[in-house]
Amino acid sequence: MPSLENDYDTDPGRWRAWRPPVDVHQQIAPELRGPVLDGGCGEGRLASALPDGVAWVGCDRSAAQLAANPYGPVVRADLAALPFAQGCVAEVTQLWCLYHLEDPESAVAEAWRVLRPGGRYYACCAARTSDPELVPEGYPPTTFDAEEAAEIVGRVFARLEVERWDRPFFPLRSTEEVRSYCRQHRLDPKRAEGVRLPLWLTKRGVLVRAVKD
Numbered sequence: 001m002p003s004l005e006n007d008y009d010t011d012p013g014r015w016r017a018w019r020p021p022v023d024v025h026q027q028i029a030p031e032l033r034g035p036v037l038d039g040g041c042g043e044g045r046l047a048s049a050l051p052d053g054v055a056w057v058g059c060d061r062s063a064a065q066l067a068a069n070p071y072g073p074v075v076r077a078d079l080a081a082l083p084f085a086q087g088c089v090a091e092v093t094q095l096w097c098l099y100h101l102e103d104p105e106s107a108v109a110e111a112w113r114v115l116r117p118g119g120r121y122y123a124c125c126a127a128r129t130s131d132p133e134l135v136p137e138g139y140p141p142t143t144f145d146a147e148e149a150a151e152i153v154g155r156v157f158a159r160l161e162v163e164r165w166d167r168p169f170f171p172l173r174s175t176e177e178v179r180s181y182c183r184q185h186r187l188d189p190k191r192a193e194g195v196r197l198p199l200w201l202t203k204r205g206v207l208v209r210a211v212k213d
């Protein structure tokens with residue numbers, strides 16, 4: 001299956017069209033002690049949720065995302081070829097990004113390499129069956145969906161913990177917001193027409209935590 005198009009430099013408005021009121025960033029931030037390498041850091045949503053004093057470094061290949069990221073230090077690099085020494089960080093996160101890689105396992109392996117022994121790894125993604133109220137036919141498959149994420153991470157890390165979600169978290173309150181949601185999720189905005197408001201979408205996805213032995 002194909003990876004999801006990387007359009008962060010060519011169409012930065014697509015990603016910025018909508019922002020969830022709650023996200024995995026707030027959930028895992030209190031677990032992080034640092035130094036944390038935030039792979040595919042984007043505009044710094046994880047950094048914005050970290051407690052004071054946690055050392056953070058961001059890595060992303062998009063110039064536009066890094067330019068909009070007020071946190072530092074950041075490095076422009078590919079997740080599959082990290083410019084970091086072996087065993088130099090305590091935590092690596094790869095949140096909402098591995099579906100952009102043709103070979104996500106190569107990025108997971110890079111995360112393993114740069115982690116210290118005992119270091120912790122985090123990745124998350126949505127399921128193809130997420131948002132059934134808006135996408136009853138399911139999202140097109142990518143290289144890293146919740147259906148296979150744990151298996152892919154498990155080819156690199158021996159110790160995994162898999163947390164799945166399958167429930168509504170927040171409502172979309174207006175047709176305009178549903179349109180913005182569609183834009184961010186690469187859906188035809190016509191899907192927003194006629195939906196009953198508020199729209200509670202059933203979010204399905206996975207957070208995979210792993211430890212480097």
Ligand SMILES: C[S@@+](CC[C@H](N)C(=O)[O-])C[C@H]1O[C@@H](n2cnc3c(N)ncnc32)[C@H](O)[C@@H]1O
Nearest residue numbers: 040041042045060061062065078079095097100
């Ligand atoms: C959906 S955004 C998520 C950003 C951030 N992790 C978050 O949760 O807010 C995906 C990010 O992954 C980055 N990305 C995609 N493929 C990448 C790669 N091969 N190497 C580094 N960054 C990549 C994109 O540039 C983008 O900033």
